[in-house]
Amino acid sequence: MPSSQHSGKATNISQQSSRCSLKRGKVQVDARGAACPPLQGSALAYTLIGLGSGNKGCVLNKRVGFVGWRGMVGSVLMERMQAEDDFVLISEPVFFSTSQAGELGPDVGRGRAPLRDAMALDALAEMDVILSCQGGDYTKSIHPRLRTAGWQGYWIDAASALRMEPEATIVLDPVNRPLIDAALAAGKRDFIGGNCTVSLMLMAIGGLFKAEVVEWVSSMTYQAASGAGAKHMRELLAQMGVLHAAAAPLLADPSSAILEIDRRVTEALRGPALPTEHFGAPLAGSLIPWIDVALPNGQSREEWKGQAETNKILGISEHLIPVDGVCARVGAMRCHSQGLTIKLKRDLEIDEIVSLIQAANDWVQVVPNDRAETLRALSPAAVTGSLTVAVGRLRKMNLGSQYLCAFTVGDQLLWGAAEPLRRMLRILLET
Structure with missing residues (x-):
């Protein structure tokens, strides 16, 4: 299977362009003869062995920092990474927080380590890769300061802040895998997720x-x-509840008139009890064309x-x-x-x-x-x-x-x- 369409399973890695296979236990060597150390702190030490000249070396030796991993997109990302055994390939996953630094982070197979401060440039600069789902304001605050300080790592971001920057690549493998590969070959370091509908x-x-x-x-x-956002999802459900409550007594009566049910729902849609703090307008039973x-x-x-x-x-x-x-x-x-x-x-x-x-x-x-x-x-x-x-x-x-x-x-x-x-x-x- 081509690398642009890989399943992501660690057990299938030997089929990918990196030409590596997984082993557990003792230290192995890569295609250049360099040692690939076992994962630190892992109950099972995994290493990668190069199977051909296509491998550029041990891919485990990367420190990856995760910011915004507890939010909605970040949580889905963590679930997908665990489902596809992606954490096996990371020598040291480091979890950051903007508000709870020092507390214990998640266990992704290595035990729980203290969260690092997501606003600390020196800690972020230790990472080979930073993956942020923290939002555009965070990106605008941190990314330029890191680059100005000389950080040469890879920045992967869910936010739109950098998408249209000349040095940024919008990523959508498998659609634009050749463009991603060309950007990597050209030394590009900023890789940004695209707009969801696009x-x-x-x-x-x-x-x-x-x-x-x-x-x-x-x-x-x-x-x-x-x-x-997550608050908007909650508000949609709350709106649905208000509309149902407005018509519930009539819904339970098979002889009730549907126009009376509709009148009560319409009153609720336009009434003060319907929560619209986040959307600014009714969405349940309606839509917002903007x-x-x-x-x-x-x-x-x-x-x-x-x-x-x-x-x-x-x-x-x-x-x-x-x-x-x-x-x-x-x-x-x-x-x-x-x-x-x-x-x-x-x-x-x-x-x-x-x-x-x-x-x-x-x-x-x-x-x-x-x-x-x-x-x-x-x-x-x-x-x-x-x-x-x-x-x-x-x-x-x-x-x-x-x-x-x-x-x-x-x-x-x-x-x-x-x-x-x-x-x-x-x-x-x-x-």
Whole structure:
């Protein structure tokens, strides 16, 4: 299996581009004959042995600092790293905190060590890699000071603060693995996760971009509460509870009039009891057709990211592919959906389109364009919590034979946030 599509399992590492295999126990040597020390403090000492000239040495000798690991994206990242045995490849995982330095950190197979201070530049500068899910304000405060102080380590970040910087690479392996490899070869050190809807769109229809058959895309998004944050997810559920409570007595009475139920729900939607502190408006039983700040051209910043980040992820700096649409927040918990209108450069048969999409990566799932399959597999309820990115409703439009309709669903916390970061770290550990 190519490295751009590896499962991430440590037991499968010998199949990857690093050409390494796992051993336990005594000290082994890498392809250059250098010693690979057992993991310090681990009950089982794992080492890597190079199996060929492709290995650049013992990949265990990296100190990786984690910041923001307790937040929503950080927690999903930790779960994925443990599920894929990523911590086996790290000589010393170091956990930082902005508020609880000195307290015991998590146990990822080495016991619990005290948390380091996430604001201490000297402690951060000891790391070979820093992976931050702490947010944009933290990045803006710490990253430039570290670089100014001469730190030459790798910075991996979930926040958007550095995405469009010239020296930063937006990461979405497997979609842009060649671009990531080229950035590493060029000495780039900042690797940033992309916007969630952009990443999920490219995971869904990346095969069409790779085949260079896309002229433009219009994306109408249906974005989950998780994209706004954990407090917003809680508020959505609280709003649902208020609406249910308003109509509960009538719901229990089969003879009650549905218009009276609707009236009570509408009153609750507009009433003072509905919590809107975080969203600023009702979301349960409604939607919010605006995400992020306004730009002078009438777009929201979320809508602007569609074209800007898509082209940067694909390495396109001239003759940009236009991407635009309307971004809306809906009452889903953690899956983003998108209705896509795609203008193709040439007329392609649906079977060819399906083949291009399916061949792009191991996680995209084409859902047949029929009602039963759509209800079964093309919804947040079907996809949430999984790495599957579903794409369906594929059909030609009445606009013309080069106009394609599609609908995609993907987990915002996985491929939309944590998984590209995990895979970027894995690339560094295997390089």
